[in-house]
Amino acid sequence: MSTVNCPECEAEIKFAEGTEAGEIIVCSDCGVDLEVVSVDPAAVQLAPMEQEDWGE
Amino acid sequence: MQRRLKIGVLYSRVRVEEKWIFGAMEKRGIDYDRLDDRAISFDLEKPDAWRQYDAVLERSISYNSGLYALRMLNAFGVPTVNTAAVAEVCGDKLMTSAVLARDDVPQPHNVTAFSPEAALEAIEAFGYPVVLKPVVGSWGRLLAKINDRDAAEAVLEHKSTLGSVQHSVFYIQEFIEKPGRDLRIIMIGDKVLTGMYRSSEHWITNTARGGSGELCPITPEIEDICLRASKAVGGGLLGVDLVEHPEKGLVVNEINHTMEFHTMQPVSGLDIAGEIVEYVVKTAKK
Numbered sequence: 001m002s003t004v005n006c007p008e009c010e011a012e013i014k015f016a017e018g019t020e021a022g023e024i025i026v027c028s029d030c031g032v033d034l035e036v037v038s039v040d041p042a043a044v045q046l047a048p049m050e051q052e053d054w055g056e
Numbered sequence: 057m058q059r060r061l062k063i064g065v066l067y068s069r070v071r072v073e074e075k076w077i078f079g080a081m082e083k084r085g086i087d088y089d090r091l092d093d094r095a096i097s098f099d100l101e102k103p104d105a106w107r108q109y110d111a112v113l114e115r116s117i118s119y120n121s122g123l124y125a126l127r128m129l130n131a132f133g134v135p136t137v138n139t140a141a142v143a144e145v146c147g148d149k150l151m152t153s154a155v156l157a158r159d160d161v162p163q164p165h166n167v168t169a170f171s172p173e174a175a176l177e178a179i180e181a182f183g184y185p186v187v188l189k190p191v192v193g194s195w196g197r198l199l200a201k202i203n204d205r206d207a208a209e210a211v212l213e214h215k216s217t218l219g220s221v222q223h224s225v226f227y228i229q230e231f232i233e234k235p236g237r238d239l240r241i242i243m244i245g246d247k248v249l250t251g252m253y254r255s256s257e258h259w260i261t262n263t264a265r266g267g268s269g270e271l272c273p274i275t276p277e278i279e280d281i282c283l284r285a286s287k288a289v290g291g292g293l294l295g296v297d298l299v300e301h302p303e304k305g306l307v308v309n310e311i312n313h314t315m316e317f318h319t320m321q322p323v324s325g326l327d328i329a330g331e332i333v334e335y336v337v338k339t340a341k342k
Contacts, residue, residue, distance in 0.1 A: 020078075022070035022092060035069070047069075053119040053192055054068075 002042035076329035111340035138292035146313035172212035175226035
């Protein structure tokens with residue numbers, strides 16, 4: 001299972017099975033939204049902030 | 057031998073809906089590309105890079121990115137779900153209202169003004185409470201229920217001072233005493249696929265704001281208003297939001313052209329992602 005550290009609080013985060021690049025996950029320690037940049041190798045970055053024109 | 061179809065899926069984030077859509081593509085053995093809207097560009101002198109796609113499904117979260125991408129793709133002759141023309145109408149509440157009014161499709165009473173003074177005058181004529189909505193944007197954000205003149209003056213001043221130029225288009229809507237719920241109906245082409253009631257204690261019943269879903273049987277009345285609404289905006293793959301108005305009956309509140317269905321798919325028990333993929337394939341073959 002891929003593991004990565006939260007860029008905000010450094011907590012260890014394990015990717016759930018079926019995680020895909022582009023997906024948003026939440027750090028269980030600090031609650032920040034993270035975007036999965038790559039699954040293998042595991043990499044995340046802080047997710048983009050919600051923009052005004054976002055929505056369905 | 058017939059050439060294999062190639063589909064593009066334009067997205068911003070891989071939400072659960074995109075995962076389901078990718079899964080449905082893979083299950084059907086469809087050749088598709090994932091197109092992150094932050095990574096793409098359109099070179100007007102190189103349209104062939106885009107013409108390799110028989111159809112593109114637009115799932116951008118950003119209205120602007122999605123709309124401009126659709127405009128470019130349609131200009132290059134690439135079929136899209138939905139078309140740029142449909143996105144243009146559905147992404148702007150005032151444009152949606154205008155086409156619904158043109159086609160006599162029931163909707164809440166709306167008034168639009170372009171200055172805080174004219175907006176205040178319109179609100180006073182309406183009586184309180186009223187709802188002030190941004191013309192672009194969703195997930196129930198920046199909606200304001202205005203209960204009195206003091207609140208109206210404050211919100212209008214804030215919007216005109218702090219908001220972007222688009223917030224100076226004041227879209228004023230009657231406040232509807234709905235029975236704690238509204239309806240989300242999914243349309244695919246000229247077919248009503250399924251629907252659900254969205255309930256909430258809050259006056260904003262959007263599931264993005266914590267509302268919950270329950271299956272809604274499709275009555276002839278629901279089917280009729282949804283077909284008319286879909287036709288008014290140009291058709292396609294749409295999420296039609298209806299409200300039960302105490303006097304007017306069902307009215308169209310808004311129409312979504314890149315709808316989310318993370319609540320609807322489990323509630324309906326239908327493979328909505330699969331239906332979407334089938335529709336995209338049908339569009340590609342046209």
